[in-house]
Every structure is written in C-alpha cells, then in structure tokens.
Amino acid sequence: EAGVAQSPRYKIIEKRQSVAFWCNPISGHATLYWYQQILGQGPKLLIQFQNNGVVDDSQLPKDRFSAERLKGVDSTLKIQPAKLEDSAVYLCASSLYNLAGRTGEQFFGPGTRLTVL
C-alpha cells in the first residue's frame, strides 16, 4: 500500500512570496489533515477535510493560508504572502473514516520543510 505522498520535500522562498504544497493521501482515506510543525514543537492542526468538505480550519491563518481538496482526494495548501514565522515543516496526514464514526490512526507523509528568508 502506497503511503501519503507530499511534494516538494524542501522549499526556500523569500518573505512575501507565495508557495504551494501538494498532498496525495492513501487511497480510500476520506479524512485529510494539514499540520504545521515548527522546530521543537508538536504538530499543530491547520485544517482537516472530510472528503472535500472542511471539518476544522479554526487554526488556519486565513488571511494568508488557503487549502483545498476539490475532488476529495489530493489537496493543496497555499501560503500567500509568506512571513518569516511560516518557516516550519508542513505535514499532511490521512485516515480512514467509517460509518460508525470511529477512525483509525493517522498516516503521515514525509513533510515539506519550508524556509522563509
């Protein structure tokens, strides 16, 4: 079974530039998560999708961050414009969702390390 795919693995940009990250979850996983992980900290949830609908985006800085999952499969996360404090690893994860409402563990991608100069 293929894992969660993310690209690019590394990205370096100047502040005020734009950047986009891509994630392809494990086939059949309805729930997709984007996390921001600043060095030395635990992952912070940015946005959670159930199929192509947003479940939780309460911690997404909506003035500069956006995310979409148009067909309920892969997803993109965009930052426009980037700030120095956006330097972090952006993790994508996916999990199954069953009719009982109980889901299993999350499976994580390798992450995208963003450096904003």
Add this chain to the structure above:
Amino acid sequence: AQTVTQSQPEMSVQEAETVTLSCTYDTSESDYYLFWYKQPPSRQMILVIRQEAYKQQNATENRFSVNFQKAAKSFSLKISDSQLGDAAMYFCAYRSLNTGNQFYFGTGTSLTVIP
C-alpha cells in the same frame, strides 16, 4: 479543546534498558483514542501504539507498552530493551470521537539512546 501535556522535553536511556515517557491529557469525553507516535530525524511520523479508552487492558506492541490510567488521565509509554533505533521524538496524541474526530498532539519528548 482537549490538551495533551508531555512534561519531559528530553529523556535518555542506556541501550538495553527500559525507559518510560509520560503523557497526561485533559478531556471531558468518555470515549476517545490515545496514540504514541515516533518521529525519527528523517521526520516521517509513524505510529508506535494506540489505546482505545473503553478498553481497560493496556496496549502492547512488542517492546512498547502503555500504562493507561483513565481516571488519572495519564497515558505513559514504556520502551523495554531500548535500541539505538528508538532514538527519536515521541509525541503523545489524543483523538476525539466527537464531531470532527480531531487529533491533539503534545509537545514531544526527545529520546536519546546511549550505546
């Protein structure tokens, strides 16, 4: 919102010895999942062990076991016969079974294994 606390930023253990990582959480829910994830220096997060709150029996996966104390809201991870490959960041995570099935992560414990 639920909170997950890992009070040990760093821990070290001698190879072949046993180490216990602590985790506490705050919730008003009665049913939920708890997880320990491992994040090696390569940064891909992988699942170590999971525990369903409705199960009284502590989960075990080979050298990894948990001590789940529901009333105390404590969920510690014990690593037996520590190996060099166990060196990593370990994150405790809580999964709500209410709306959204959201995950909440602790701040992590960095484990060093001394040869």
